[in-house]
Amino acid sequence: MCGIAGIVDLDGRLGPERLRELAAAMNATMVHRGPDDAGVWVDAAGRCALAQRRLSIVDLSPLGHQPMVLDGGEAALTFNGEIYNFMEIRRRLESQGHRFRSRCDAEVLLHLMAGQHVDRLDSLRGMYAFALWSARQRSLLLARDPFGKKPLYLARGRGWFAFASELRALEVIDELDRTIAAESLADYLLLQYVHAPRSIYQGVEKLEPGCWLTLDAQGRERRGRHFTFTAGDAEEEVQLASTREGRVAQLDALLTQAVERRLISDVPLGAFLSGGIDSALVVSRMRRLGVHTKTYSVGFADSPESEHVQAREIAAHLGCEHHDIVLRPDAIELAPLIAARLDEPNGDSSCLPTYLLAEFTRRHVTVALSGDGGDEMFGGYGRYFDTLADVAVDAGAGAVASSLYLGPRLTIFQPPDLARFLGEVPAATQAGIARWSAMLDRADRPLIHNMRRVDVESYLPGAVLAKVDRMSMQHSLEVRCPLLDLDVARFAAALGADDLIAHSRGANGRPTFTGKRILKDLLARELPHEWVHRRKRGFGLPAGFWDGPALRSFAHDLLAGPDTVLADWLDHRQLKGWLVEQENPQCFSIYRLWPMLILELWLRESAARRRAAGGRRPVAAAAGHLVAE
Secondary structure (H helix, E strand, O other): EEEEEEEOOOOOOHHHHHHHHHHHHHHOOOOOEEEOEEEEEOOOOOEEEEEEEEEEOOOOHHOOOOEEOOOOOOOEEEEEEOOHHHHHHHHHHHHOOOOOOOOOOHHHHHHHOOEEEEHHHHHHOOEEEEEEEEEOOOEEEEEEEEOOOOEEEEEOOOEEEEOOHHHHHOOOOOOOOOOEEEEHHHHHHOOOOOOOOOOOOOOOEEOOOOEEEEEEOOOOOEEEEEOOOOOOOOOOOOOOOOHHHHHHHEEEEHHHHHHHHOOOOOOEEEEEEEOOOHHHHHHHHHHHHOOOOOEEEOOOEEOOOOOHHHHHHHHHHHHEEEEEEOOOOOHHHHHHHHHHHOOOOOOOOOOHHHHHHHHOOOOOOOOOEEOOOOHHOOOHHHHHHHHHHHHHHHHHHHOOOOHHHOOOOOOOOOHHHHHHOOOOOOOOHHHHHHHHHHHHHHOOOOHHHHHHHHHHHHHHHHHHHHHHHHHHHHOOOEEOOOHHHHHHHHHHOOOHHHHHHHHOOOOOOOEEEOOOOHHHHOOOOOOOEEEEEEOOOOOOOHHHHHHHHHHHHHHHHHHHHOOOOOHOOOHHHHHHHHHHOOOOOOOHHHHHHHHHHHHHHHHHHHHHHHHHHHOOOOOHHHHHHOOOO
16 A cells, blocks of 8 residues: 655656656655655656655565566556455466566566556456556556545646646646636535546546556557446356355355455554444454454444444454444544545545544554445445335336435535535536436336446445545555455346345335345354344444534634635635524534535645645746646
8 A cells, every 4th residue: 555656748848857856746745655665766768757655565675665667677667555366466477487576566567567458457356556657658557446445646737747646746746727626516515525537626637446548658648447337237257146045155255255365464454343244244254264353443432323332242252352442532623634634625524433443443553454345335325225215105106216316315415505506507517417317217227236336436436435545544554345356346246136135014014125135144144133134323423523513613613704715616605694504403414514614624724735835846837827826
């Protein structure tokens, strides 16, 4: 797990020394992503510089130093993530005559991808974002893992192209267009994050999950996709057993393999453990594989919803060495802290507990396995069940799934709210909503598959995985997700609705639905039935944390005052009117107030960074159109 960055000089204006200087400056912003080592490499022709901050996990020796260069200098790699099946790939490459010096996955990836053969991405099992420079072709290849666990931002200017693991690293380029685009603000208000390929800055984009990009010497770009999660479709190599028991056994083998792949580490390793199904399944497989498993959870005082007691029970039952800490967090103290740690605004309120859990876990281990991805892969969100029930009840009235699902169940603010604050709903935002609506309303497959696909494309990489990556890497903690193993995901995509969803009739005759049916069948072999079927609880902070008048007063002062930065982008009169509405307990929503508060704090932090960097030398004076400070 690392931080990567780089810049390509397309027209030769910068020169090798300036390239090195810029790459080193980008690298210096990401020490938290890789505190163990740092490197900068410039190609012999002086056209490309690569940089990396290293968090040493596998092969702690200097042989794992990056950027890594192939003998003869024909290719160079900077790589963030882990390739879990690298030993299998290495054996195959050795049989073809390749020779290796280290024990690390980066060297295997370098040899595998040196020729920039994008068809080989399908053989990788892991989480990654990498850049590979071919000196022979004078071209750059960028690629990102199937689900977007590892971030990759891209930026362009006249005569240059740059990339980095974090948006903040690109801010060292003075020519960077840091305009806040209306489409990005609309995304954020709608979803609580900015959906790829957009970023909060107009001049920066995110490479989408499961995609690759090549850049040639003339600056021409070519793009492709190496993976798409299409729920309800079985890929040719996925053959489901004919019985449910057989499919449970298949999943058992795949999940055990996925966990085993993620145990490779030369540093201490543990697991997050909540009171839920997903993390319990991961931990139970670790124990089955003979691992002395250290588990970690965070609880919150005076909160009946806190899962730490259930986590203790599960850990004791499975025989784990469990660690937890019970906290009384302070919202007014933590909100500015979280906003300052985010390279791009993320309004998911669970950033807070994730940050605290990662901080606690890193005291003991450097790698933690988690249950992320289980809800999207196997149908676990309450909004799925509510939508299925509404459609079942209103089927005769022509209920439209998209209007139900894309309302407050998935989105934070709705299109009329966006028009209220922005004056309009940007065309790009309307196009995104229309695209998801078309997915949700497909009639050729069960609705649960359509909802899963929308979430895997949007919510999973935009909210969940971005949150986990940013909050864990603030503490130099690597988090691995077995339920997002590519083989597990392909199996999950092929499952039928009955393997995911169980339904019955409630006392009032209304249909009720529950999810993760096949996961529960599997976990029931390990845990008591009543534990497996407990009501799902979100990973959040206690209600008292959010509902206090001090937090609302703090938000009001920031958002309604004369120094409100958001007033430069949103209609301030409408914003103040909305804040008055939030004072009404019937209208108050922390899921709306918190993202707005984080956005304001983030914008203030961003403006402060711009002021602090005001005297920095521009990237290329000849480029002409520098951003004014």
